[in-house]
Amino acid sequence: MTVESLDAGALRALMGTFRDALTMHREALNLLNVYPVPDGDTGSNMTMTAESVVAELAELDDPPGMGAVAAAISHGSLMGARGNSGVILSQVLRGLSGVFAEAGTVDGRSLADGLAAASSAAYAAVMAPVEGTILTVVRESADAAVAAADS
Structure with a gap:
């Protein structure tokens, strides 16, 4: 099955899956944390940020x-952002x-444009x-997505 687009309900569900993936890989992400300070909290901060998103989404009507x-x-x-990584993720x-x-x-087009906007906002x-x-990961992802959407 090929998925060509997501509606609002699918995007909401995807955010739950994103939170679950961050939770599952939190410790590995914590170990990657070396800049600006190797304080080992990147995975934890990103997970808390995603938890806040999922909680906010749970309040929406169906x-x-x-x-x-x-x-x-x-x-x-924004409300759940913790640390540098949480702020950047937000x-x-x-x-x-x-x-x-x-x-x-x-x-495809809105994802490419969204990644470009995400990169600008994060920088x-x-x-x-x-x-x-x-x-850099976000910027290069945006560049590749825009090139693919334009082709």
């Missing part, structure tokens, strides 16, 4: 609209969700961005 899901993702991630989710709300669906949130971090 079926949710894309605007409501996007707003809950953006607000939940800005990535804010960039993505803003584009998804405007598009009304998540498809803007960091006073002195450093390459080789999650910022």
Whole structure:
């Protein structure tokens, strides 16, 4: 089965799966944490941020609209952001969700545009961005997604 787009309900479910994956790999992510301070909390902070998103999404009526899901993702991630990694993740989710709300669906084009917006928001949130971090991963993902959507 090929999935070509996600509606609001599928995006809400995907955020739960994202939270579950972060939870499952929290310790491995904590071990990757070396910049700016090797304090071993990246996985924990990202998981707490995602938990806040899922809690916010749980408050929505069924079926949710894309605007409501996007707003809950953006607000939940901002309110639940912990540490540098949580703040960066919240800005990535804010960039993505803003584009998804405007598009009304998540498809190849809106994902590419969302990743570009996510990259811009994440870089803007960091006073002195450093390459080789999650910022680079988001930017290069955005570049590849935009190139694929444009082809």
